[in-house]
Structure formats: structure tokens, C-alpha cells
Amino acid sequence: MASLHCVLKKSGESLELFGFEDVLKNIEEAINQPDFTPRSNIAIIAEPFSGRSELVYKISEMCRDKETKIFFSRLVSDDNFIDTLEKSGDIVLVDNCQYLFSRNIGGFEKLDIFLNTVASSNKLFITTWNQFSWNYLRFVYPLENIFPVRIELPRLGPEELKKMVMANCEWQMTFAEDVIVKNDQCFEFSEFPVVLPIIKRTFMIPIPRIDYFALKCRFQAKIWPSEQKDATSVEDRVFLRLKDVSEGNPGVAQAIWKKSIPSTKGAIKPEDIIKPQYKIDTNYSQAYMLYIILCRECVTIKELKGIIDPNANIDRWVYDLERSGLISVDNELLSIVPEALHSIVSYLKSMRLVW
Amino acid sequence: MASVDVISGLFQIINPPTILSSLAVLLLAYAASRITTYVLTSLSEWNVLNVFGLNRITVKMLIPLLKFTFYFAGLYYILAAILKIASDQLVLFSGLFGAGLGFGLQGLFADVVGGLLTIVERPYQIGDKITMGGHYGEVKDIGLRVTRLVTPGDTLVSVPNGSIFQNPVANVNAGNLEMMVMIDLFIDPSSDAQKAMQILREALLTSQYIRLSEKHPYVILIKDFPFYKRIRARGMPTIPVMSSSSRPM
Numbered sequence: 001m002a003s004l005h006c007v008l009k010k011s012g013e014s015l016e017l018f019g020f021e022d023v024l025k026n027i028e029e030a031i032n033q034p035d036f037t038p039r040s041n042i043a044i045i046a047e048p049f050s051g052r053s054e055l056v057y058k059i060s061e062m063c064r065d066k067e068t069k070i071f072f073s074r075l076v077s078d079d080n081f082i083d084t085l086e087k088s089g090d091i092v093l094v095d096n097c098q099y100l101f102s103r104n105i106g107g108f109e110k111l112d113i114f115l116n117t118v119a120s121s122n123k124l125f126i127t128t129w130n131q132f133s134w135n136y137l138r139f140v141y142p143l144e145n146i147f148p149v150r151i152e153l154p155r156l157g158p159e160e161l162k163k164m165v166m167a168n169c170e171w172q173m174t175f176a177e178d179v180i181v182k183n184d185q186c187f188e189f190s191e192f193p194v195v196l197p198i199i200k201r202t203f204m205i206p207i208p209r210i211d212y213f214a215l216k217c218r219f220q221a222k223i224w225p226s227e228q229k230d231a232t233s234v235e236d237r238v239f240l241r242l243k244d245v246s247e248g249n250p251g252v253a254q255a256i257w258k259k260s261i262p263s264t265k266g267a268i269k270p271e272d273i274i275k276p277q278y279k280i281d282t283n284y285s286q287a288y289m290l291y292i293i294l295c296r297e298c299v300t301i302k303e304l305k306g307i308i309d310p311n312a313n314i315d316r317w318v319y320d321l322e323r324s325g326l327i328s329v330d331n332e333l334l335s336i337v338p339e340a341l342h343s344i345v346s347y348l349k350s351m352r353l354v355w
Numbered sequence: 356m357a358s359v360d361v362i363s364g365l366f367q368i369i370n371p372p373t374i375l376s377s378l379a380v381l382l383l384a385y386a387a388s389r390i391t392t393y394v395l396t397s398l399s400e401w402n403v404l405n406v407f408g409l410n411r412i413t414v415k416m417l418i419p420l421l422k423f424t425f426y427f428a429g430l431y432y433i434l435a436a437i438l439k440i441a442s443d444q445l446v447l448f449s450g451l452f453g454a455g456l457g458f459g460l461q462g463l464f465a466d467v468v469g470g471l472l473t474i475v476e477r478p479y480q481i482g483d484k485i486t487m488g489g490h491y492g493e494v495k496d497i498g499l500r501v502t503r504l505v506t507p508g509d510t511l512v513s514v515p516n517g518s519i520f521q522n523p524v525a526n527v528n529a530g531n532l533e534m535m536v537m538i539d540l541f542i543d544p545s546s547d548a549q550k551a552m553q554i555l556r557e558a559l560l561t562s563q564y565i566r567l568s569e570k571h572p573y574v575i576l577i578k579d580f581p582f583y584k585r586i587r588a589r590g591m592p593t594i595p596v597m598s599s600s601s602r603p604m
Contacts, residue, residue, distance in 0.1 A: 069478045140560050140569035288563040308563070352532060352593045355568060 043147035049251020155248025176267035255338035384429030469516030564592035
């Protein structure tokens with residue numbers, strides 16, 4: 001899984017986090033309640049790459065040694081975490097709870113144990129969940145009763161993304177205007193001769209031709225109306241575009257930034273920020289496999305074979321998805337490529353696998 | 356004598372140029388309906404539709420409506436603008452049409468009216484899983500005369516629209532993208548029913564086709580019978596969307 005160092009910046013011993021000030025304030029209030037009454041376990045829900053784990057680090061700093069941290073990074077296969085839960089401090093931080101279950105028969109045992117412990121404990125549990133796993137599990141378990149406080153991580157705005165990128169940039173950035181040629185005609189008609197075979201007459205048929213550059217300019221003008229364009233600097237428009245293409249997800253924004261703007265780049269223009277385009281075409285089972293990777297965030301082929309039909313040609317499907325640039329395979333661990341996240345979600349919504 | 360004039364007038368109207376023009380209009384209507392079908396079918400598979408809150412079935416439902424519109428507009432144009440039929444000729448034409456119906460076109464007429472009623476009443480829509488005229492399958496097309504179903508065995512069946520007047524139509528999902536399925540499991544009375552219920556519940560919840568939401572609940576039921584117990588699971592699996600590479604053309 002790609003780490004999100006982009007959201008964090010080491011400043012002495014402390015970690016700097018951008019864009020989650022309100023979330024941290026709410027959590028601080030919950031932590032500072034005497035005896036945590038009313039006890040309101042917290043579920044932090046967010047899509048992949050949105051900085052959940054980094055938020056847990058930050059919360060851990062606020063807890064001042066009252067907490068026990070449990071970080072899951074793979075499917076939980078043993079019961080060691082139960083001992084840790086029993087011997088934990090007053091506050092228990094559990095990151096990536098989606099690793100507590102597997103979507104197959106018998107795959108909910110660990111989650112059952114965990115939820116029973118949470119429900120019967122007097123401690124305050126602050127947990128993080130993959131948004132797509134949560135959306136599925138909330139109809140399987142009464143999660144909303146067990147975690148009465150649910151916090152969805154906000155999407156970052158252009159200002160926050162700017163701070164994040166600037167904080168991690170080690171080279172001097174300069175910005176330049178896009179070259180926009182004023183041309184109102186997006187369509188031009190040219191005549192195409194058609195000869196009718198029987199009467200042997202030639203007719204000129206007007207055929208519309210699209211001026212893609214003019215269309216692009218008009219589209220850009222629509223995104224950034226003239227007032228806004230006058231009001232904001234080129235720098236702001238670069239980050240506004242980054243926010244648009246990444247939908248405010250810090251991990252996706254960082255990946256797109258790295259891909260679009262190499263360190264050797266000269267002046268940066270808004271049009272340099274490239275929106276990743278993916279053509280996804282899979283069968284239903286392959287799309288389901290993609291959905292499992294999206295929900296789990298990090299999964300092995302062996303685990304996939306336990307979830308999907310073992311007779312399915314999963315190795316070939318994985319190869320196809322990797323070749324399409326949708327997933328990355330690192331040491332047999334499969335994960336979603338950050339910049340492909342929103343294309344995948346959109347596709348899975350059309351396949352009715354994500355809702 | 357007057358009726359002879361009307362008949363001779365009608366035959367004067369029907370001459371080679373008007374026949375050719377009428378054929379051209381029908382051809383145009385046919386081409387327009389084919390192009391519309393192609394465009395809307397392609398459009399219905401676009402992911403972008405989700406952004407507008409549309410799904411493929413909503414878009415495909417427009418196809419039969421537009422087809423009927425094109426054909427009836429074409430017919431109206433032929434009668435009003437090409438043949439320029441006067442009111443007395445129209446009465447005569449209706450009489451001839453009625454006689455035609457009596458002699459053998461009533462089946463065709465019933466099918467066309469059945470198609471129209473299908474558009475208005477919507478007992479089924481494109482994409483629904485229905486049983487019609489003794490055939491079960493997914494509705495692929497609602498035409499002027501026939502409804503085309505694709506059976507689970509991938510056979511294309513054309514059922515005349517008129518059959519909705521004689522036989523009931525059973526619609527499994529009625530326009531929804533999911534349909535209820537029921538699975539029964541029978542166990543020995545001495546077996547661990549709780550365990551069996553848990554397994555069946557997990558089998559249902561972990562299916563790749565299951566859809567869970569407030570609108571799509573699931574239920575596990577148990578019932579005692581004299582010599583066995585029946586565990587029944589009810590859930591709402593989604594009807595998988597076939598990708599373009601796997602979709603039959």
C-alpha cells in the first residue's frame with residue numbers, strides 16, 4: 001500500500017497534518033471526556049489513500065501514553081490481537097479494521113470477536129475503516145450501534161493540497177499561464193462530395209469537424225470563469241486543477257502530482273496536471289476481484305483465491321489489471337494504483353458492485 | 356356513384372411516385388429507429404450515466420417508445436402529406452382496413468396494439484426477466500410486433516406482443532436492477548440448526564452478486580417439518596452488467 005508521507009511532515013518529534021483540523025478537534029473532545037462518558041466509540045471512515053493511518057498517528061500523539069495502538073496491514077489470521085485488546089490502555093486505536101474479515105464463509109470470525117470486545121469493554125475505541133468495506137459491513141453487522149460516532153474524512157481543498165505539496169517539495173517551483181488562444185468556433189463545417197450512383201450527380205454534404213483545441217479552451221474557460229481567473233493566481237489554479245482531478249484525496253493528489261510534474265520541470269501550468277484516464281473492461285467476476293482489492297486495500301493472490309471462485313483464472317486476471325495500470329503487484333501483494341482510484345470506483349459503481 | 360368516385364380517387368392517389376415516396380418515408384423511419392436503437396444501446400453502457408442518476412435500463416426504455424414514434428410519424432406523413440387522403444377517402448380506407456383485419460390481419464393488429472399497451476402500461480421493460488407466452492428470459496427488445504427475449508440457454512425467442520391479451524406475463528424484477536432469490540436448505544432435525552443458519556447467512560452475504568442496502572434486505576428463516584428442518588435464505592442479488600467484451604452482440 002502506498003504510504004502517505006505527503007500528508008505528514010516531520011517537524012521535530014511532531015507530525016504535521018493538513019486538512020483534518022476539525023476532525024482532530026472532535027476526537028480531542030472525545031478523548032478528554034472524563035471516563036469517556038458517554039462512551040462513544042469512534043469509526044473513522046475514508047476511501048483508500050485519504051490519510052487514515054496518518055490521522056491515527058496524530059491521534060496517538062494527542063493521547064499522551066493513555067493509548068494502545070493496533071495497526072493491521074494484512075488480513076488478520078491469528079488471535080494475538082485479542083490479548084493486546086485485553087491488556088490495552090484506556091484508549092485503543094485500531095487502524096485498518098477492514099483486515100479483520102474476509103468475504104467468504106467463515107471469514108467473519110475475527111471481526112465477531114473484535115466487535116464483541118468493543119461492545120463489552122469500558123475503553124474508548126478509535127477505529128479506522130475502508131469506506132467501501134464499511135458500506136458493506138454496516139448491513140451485515142450493527143456497526144452504527146457499536147460505533148455511534150462516525151467521522152468521514154473530508155476531501156482536501158486546493159489550499160490544503162497546496163500546503164501539502166509545498167511542504168514536501170524539495171525544489172523551487174515556478175508557475176506559468178496556459179497558452180489559451182481565443183477561438184469561439186468549436187465546430188467547423190467542411191463539404192464532403194457524395195456521388196449518387198444512378199443519376200450520377202454530385203452533392204456536397206456539410207460534415208462538421210471538431211476543433212479540439214478550441215473545445216478544450218472553452219472547457220477550461222468554463223472550469224475557471226473569467227472572474228475567478230482574474231481573482232486567482234496561476235499557482236492557485238494549478239492546485240484547483242489538482243483538487244479537481246484528485247477529487248481532494250491527498251494520496252491520489254500526490255500520485256498525480258508526481259506523475260504530472262517531474263522535479264526537472266520548469267514553470268508549471270494548470271494544464272500540466274494530467275487527469276488519468278483508464279479504459280476498464282472486465283467481466284463481472286474480474287470486476288468483483290477489483291472490488292475486493294479496493295475494499296481490502298492490500299491483498300495477496302492466495303487470499304483472493306479464498307474469496308473468489310478457486311477455479312477462476314485469477315493469475316491471468318491480475319496480470320490483465322496490472323497491465324491496464326489499475327493495480328500494482330509488489331511482492332505478491334496487490335493494491336490499487338492511487339491515480340486509478342476514482343476511475344475504478346466509477347467503473348465499479350456502473351457494475352453495481354459499489355454503492 | 357359517389358363511392359365509385361371515392362374509390363377511383365383513392366386509386367388515382369396510389370401511383371408509382373406516391374408508392375416510391377411512401378417507401379422512402381418508411382425506409383427513413385426504419386433507418387431512424389435502427390440508428391436510435393444503436394445510439395441509445397451504446398449510450399446505455401456509458402459509465403457517465405451514473406453521474407446523471409441514470410442506469411442502462413432507463414435509457415433502453417426509450418428505445419421502443421421512439422421506435423413507435425418514428426413509425427407512426429412516418430405513417431401519418433404518408434397518409435397526410437404524400438397520399439393527401441380526404442376525409443371520405445379516409446373513411447373508405449378505414450373500411451378496407453377493417454375488412455383486412457377481418458380476413459387475417461387481426462393477429463398483426465393485436466400484436467401492434469399489444470406493443471402499444473406494453474409501452475403505456477409497462478408490464479415489462481427492456482432488461483426485465485419475464486415469462487411470456489411460456490418462455491422465460493431477459494427482454495432484449497420491444498418491437499412493433501414482437502418482444503425479443505434471450506433465454507438462459509442464450510436462445511433468442513420472439514414472442515408476439517398480442518400474447519399479453521391471452522396469457523399472463525410474469526415479471527421477476529419489474530424494472531429493478533435486483534431480484535429476490537430464495538435458497539432452501541433442508542437439514543436433519545438433530546443437526547445444529549444455528550450453525551446451519553450461520554453458514555447459510557454467510558454464504559448469502561459473501562456472494563459476489565448480493566446487494567445490501569436499506570432497500571435490499573436479506574432474511575434467514577427456519578421452519579420445522581415432521582422429518583426435517585427447512586432453512587430458507589432470501590436475498591436480492593444484483594443482475595450482473597455484462598461488459599462489452601463478454602456481452603453477446
